[in-house]
Amino acid sequence: MLELTTEGQLRTATDDDSVLLWAAQDFAGGIRAWASGQGPGRAVAVASPALSGRDRIAVRGPVAELLPLLDGVTALVGPSYRPFGDADLLAELCARHDGLESRGRFGWMQRAATGLPPLGGGTGVAHWLAPGELDEAAELIDRHFPASHAHPRRPGVRAWAGVRDAAGRLTALAADAWPAPAVGLLAGVVSDPVHGRGRGHAAAACRLVLGGILGRSPHAALMVDDWNTSAIGLYRRLGFEHRFLGAAAQRGADEA
DSSP states (O other), rough: OEEOOOHHHHHHHSOOOOOHHHGGGGGHHHEEEEEEETTTTOOOOEEEEEEEEEEEEEEEEEEHHHHHHHHHHHHHHOOEEEEEHHHHHHHHHHOOOTTEEEEEEEEEEESSSSSSSOOOOSSOOOOEOGGGGGHHHHHHHHHHTTSOOHHHHHTTTTEEEEOOTTTEEEEEOOOOOOOOSSEEEEEEEEOOOOTTTTTHHHHHHHHHHHHHHHHOSSSEEEEEEETTTTHHHHHHTTTTHHHHHEEEEETTTTOO
């Protein structure tokens, strides 16, 4: 295993793969990365503790090289780390590794700062939330998106954007969360089903967050469940392109 210690090394090893560059988080907070050898096209694994709510290992590369690399990395960081990467690669990993079991598939969507549709249009006026608004934001998340890894009462979020309706109710949220230098993450997108949904409020919050992300990073990305077709449609209108990712876990890790 060859340890990678800089973003430049990682960019070369992964051909600027946005998933692994985001997972590296500029190598802060104990994050480490390894390759199966020198040069592009080799297997790469990035171990990221407490990234978006879980210990994760972002992976890519030829599965024959990735299998021993993943075993070596897991021996170093522990079985709580869940591999994730392109869906076909994860399916092959699980088929060829008796110790891994699939945890399903989800979407990774990304867009660049240039060359894609602009962020203008839509209705609703979004603003950056002040500290005094975060309790209300937490209540909105708890009511309508309790599975969100981004949460006002947990670490990881850089800033929250929100929309209020004419009655002053907080009706939609979006978060700028777990940012990396090359890839900023849009997360925690939620709207009130009665007072916010269908009014463009979530779109307005997303536009404000994306404007912030793309003002400092060349790419923005997000994760979305495959079944959430309405959200996927919104993100496509904002210029995002879709990529299927898969996740796995060590067998018995949750019971340990």
